[in-house]
Amino acid sequence: MAAHVKKYILVLVVVSAFLCVLITARSYQSKYSWAYGEVNLAGWRTNVDKSVIALGELVQVGIGKESETALRDPWFETAGSASFWVEDTEPVLVTSIGDTAKAYPLQILVWHQIVNDEINGVNIAVTYCPLCSTAVVYGRDLNDSVYDFYVSGFVRYGNFVMYDDSTETLWQQYTGQGLVGDLAGEYLVRVPSQIITFERFRSAYPDGEVLSQVTGVTRDYGLNPYWSGYDYYYGSYVGPGLFYGQYGYAGRILNVSTERTSKAYSYLLTRNEYVLNDIVAGQPVVIFNNGSTDYGLMDATGVFDRSFDGRVLEFKYEDGDFVDHQTGSRWNIMGHCVEGQYKGRRLDPLNYTDTLEETLETFEPGVEIYQPDGEIEEEW
Helix, strand or coil, X not given: CCHHHHHHHHXXXXXXXXXXXHHHHHHHHHHCCCCCCCCCCCCXXXXXXXXXXXXXXXXXXXXXXXXXXXXXXXXEEEHHHHCCCCCCCCEEEEEEECCXXXXXXXXXXXXXXXXXXXXXXXXXXXXXXXXXXXEEEEECEECCEECCEEEEEEEECCXXXXXXXXXXXXXXXXXXXXXXCCCCCCECCECCCEEXXXXXXXXXXXXXXXXCCCCCCCCCCCCXXXXXXXXXXXXXXXCCCXXXXXXXXXXXXXXXXXXXXXXXXXXXXXXXXXXXXXXXXXXXXXXEEXXXXXXXXXEEEEEEECXXXXXXXXEEEECCEEXXXXXXXXXXCCCEEEECXXXXXXXXXXXXXXXXXXXXXXXXXXXXXXXXXXXXXXXX
16 A cells, blocks of 8 residues: 555544544533523522622523422431441542431442431431532521521532522532522531441441432432543533642542631542541541542541540551550551450541532632641642
């Protein structure tokens, strides 16, 4: 075959490949359009005259109000029973109040996004945004009223927007702030939670409750309904042109919140070090990392107050547990002391958000980024 013919064929192959990529990208943008436009709130009881944002910041994703069925009065089963369908290394969102703990498998949260629940007398909303892979638990009590929350079908800056059943105020999932409606400007109260593996939860709470797959609707639990490869994407698509990976593993970052401020920690550090002892605005904190879960974007993590029993503890990682320097006691990923002087006691959990770096940049600009030498790399 003549050289010029081979060159011609090669050019055709390259051009064809380029056109395929271009057509796929156009189709993808059409399917997941993020262009800002007029929001249609016809049929909503939302008070649009009270708002802390411009309505144009909301994106109608085309799936509509309560498009994903938020759960109310959910069913639970024992950890032993759930072990037949939840893998040991699978991630679960765990919250505990007093001696009661509940686990919410991400394989269910990714489909329903909100679970209205109660734990030990406290009304909570367990929320998960699959677009930015961010899980947050809020109290549902506000101003002497209890609210249920549902999926609005709106997105704002790559994070889904909830609404309450009473006033139909729109709420930002990441911040818990009321955006549009009678309760605009109000904030829901965070409830500490953490992402760990199911095996770790079952070990710490053999009688703990696990959200059941019996939800009243048919879903392919165990499969991610979002686009192919999302679980393991290095950085995630949350808006036009936003592809990130600056801070390492899947572009993820931990943002630890105290009463006074927040401080963010790269997955590169938490994953490699297993333990980070730090002080955030005078608050001694420790971050535990127990390695990755089956879900490609999340590690098993816990964040705790290391002020304990009148002293500040210093931790190191050892054989899957965490050992304090002061007493040699061993602690697990949930902050329980399993061996040593403090056996049977627990560190106080702190609020943190495991999220994508661009989501943090969007909603908490200027947050301090932890550096190993104690210096601040930069503000967003």
